[in-house]
Amino acid sequence: MNVSMISLEYEDLFTLENLERIKSITERLETAPFVKSVNSFLNMPKIITTDVGLEVKDLVEVFPENDEEAKELKLSLLNDKLVKGKFISEDGNVALLMVEAVKDIENEKLKVELENIIEPIKGQTLQVHYFGMPFIMAEISKSSWNTMRLGIIAALTVLLILYFCFRSFRGVFLPLAVALLSSVWVMGFVASTGRSATMMISAIPVLMISLATAYGIHFISRYYEERHNLNPVKAVNMTIRDIFVPILMSALTTMAGFLSLTAAIVRPMTEFGLFATIGIFFAFIMATFLLGSFFTIFPPKKIHKKFSHESNDVVTRLLRLLSQLILKEKKIVLIVVLIIVIISVAFSTRVKTESSIESRMGAGSEIVKIMNYFNEKFGGTDFLYVYTEANNVKNPYVLRQMKKIGDYSRQFDTFGEPSSITDFLTQLNDAMENKNIIPASEQKIDNFITDKHKGDDFFLP
Numbered sequence: 427m428n429v430s431m432i433s434l435e436y437e438d439l440f441t442l443e444n445l446e447r448i449k450s451i452t453e454r455l456e457t458a459p460f461v462k463s464v465n466s467f468l469n470m471p472k473i474i475t476t477d478v479g480l481e482v483k484d485l486v487e488v489f490p491e492n493d494e495e496a497k498e499l500k501l502s503l504l505n506d507k508l509v510k511g512k513f514i515s516e517d518g519n520v521a522l523l524m525v526e527a528v529k530d531i532e533n534e535k536l537k538v539e540l541e542n543i544i545e546p547i548k549g550q551t552l553q554v555h556y557f558g559m560p561f562i563m564a565e566i567s568k569s570s571w572n573t574m575r576l577g578i579i580a581a582l583t584v585l586l587i588l589y590f591c592f593r594s595f596r597g598v599f600l601p602l603a604v605a606l607l608s609s610v611w612v613m614g615f616v617a618s619t620g621r622s623a624t625m626m627i628s629a630i631p632v633l634m635i636s637l638a639t640a641y642g643i644h645f646i647s648r649y650y651e652e653r654h655n656l657n658p659v660k661a662v663n664m665t666i667r668d669i670f671v672p673i674l675m676s677a678l679t680t681m682a683g684f685l686s687l688t689a690a691i692v693r694p695m696t697e698f699g700l701f702a703t704i705g706i707f708f709a710f711i712m713a714t715f716l717l718g719s720f721f722t723i724f725p726p727k728k729i730h731k732k733f734s735h736e737s738n739d740v741v742t743r744l745l746r747l748l749s750q751l752i753l754k755e756k757k758i759v760l761i762v763v764l765i766i767v768i769i770s771v772a773f774s775t776r777v778k779t780e781s782s783i784e785s786r787m788g789a790g791s792e793i794v795k796i797m798n799y800f801n802e803k804f805g806g807t808d809f810l811y812v813y814t815e816a817n818n819v820k821n822p823y824v825l826r827q828m829k830k831i832g833d834y835s836r837q838f839d840t841f842g843e844p845s846s847i848t849d850f851l852t853q854l855n856d857a858m859e860n861k862n863i864i865p866a867s868e869q870k871i872d873n874f875i876t877d878k879h880k881g882d883d884f885f886l887p
């Protein structure tokens with residue numbers, strides 16, 4: 427179900443003015459074309475006992491006419507365990523609306539449509555929050571675009587590094603062009619397969635900038651070294667001969683690593699592994715054949731002297747010093763590496779897996795903040811569903827076992843207030859026979875459930 431939760435917090439919810447606003451919002455939402463159903467404490471059904479049996483009525487049958495009656499309604503609702511902590515916060519100042527939208531509406535459009543209805547008539551609210559899977563998906567979509575925009579920052583950083591390394595227009599923009607073309611190629615491939623850009627897939631352009639740029643740097647650096655002593659065509663031939671296999675092996679091992687992600691049971695991770703593998707292959711093709719063709723047709727007229735074997739610039743001197751230090755103190759280097767490996771292995775066993783929304787979106791995310799708000803006011807937004815399968819779920823014994831599961835969960839601080847059909851049945855039985863237990867007769871249970879469905883369907887959060 428495409429269900430959203432909307433909370434409206436007032437300094438005092440149970441005043442005539444604020445109740446009328448909640449009523450107006452509920453009625454406006456009920457008539458909206460994109461809404462299938464709306465549930466609030468003002469339109470919930472209740473079943474009462476009469477001389478002739480059971481009767482379905484509105485929970486708020488008579489709307490208050492003044493603030494005094496509003497306060498009486500507050501006391502009545504806060505004593506109803508099907509309402510308190512579910513449709514009204516325990517302090518009585520936050521109202522919750524459950525909205526089921528049609529399936530074909532886009533998540534972002536749903537949020538805009540709800541805001542267009544609620545914001546103009548909400549009154550003097552302290553806070554209004556929208557939550558549910560449609561809003562989580564809209565936030566994830568927004569985060570995906572923000573992740574792809576990180577590619578611009580990554581590209582600028584790479585530009586600075588490339589300029590420091592090559593000091594030429596070609597040396598700066600050609601490796602980056604390889605990365606950008608590879609990114610466009612793989613994202614176009616994603617779109618051609620009908621897939622959407624998930625949070626993980628949206629990180630592929632940033633990944634391509636790092637990997638594809640590295641392949642391009644290998645090719646250009648080697649070409650410049652060969653170009654000092656050879657003509658353009660021969661320099662390209664020697665470059666491809668020398669670096670084709672190393673770049674290919676590097677690409678294949680990287681592809682194998684990402685391809686292993688396709689064995690994951692999480693579909694976004696599987697898709698990320700597959701498309702990242704394809705993107706790395708595209709980057710390999712671009713870095714070798716495209717750059718080779720480019721330098722054959724447009725050879726540089728002049729190569730910076732730092733790429734000659736006689737170069738003595740700062741970077742070359744530092745690398746020579748580092749190589750001499752490694753060769754001289756190889757035992758110390760091996761010991762240091764061994765210590766790092768041992769420490770890393772020891773701490774790797776302490777890694778904990780986490781798949782909550784908070785871990786995926788960050789504690790500072792707006793969705794996480796709203797989720798924590800709902801956890802505080804209504805006992806939680808995460809649901810643990812326990813499905814009971816039996817030959818006859820209306821059997822009193824089966825229902826009693828379901829109630830025991832709910833009662834057992836109350837001893838854990840992790841869980842909020844449990845809800846099930848047994849709450850409804852015990853409440854009705856209490857009203858009918860003054861017995862707050864599951865009815866002993868299957869026929870009576872069947873009658874209760876039949877009477878329930880005579881009222882409007884409603885969601886129980």
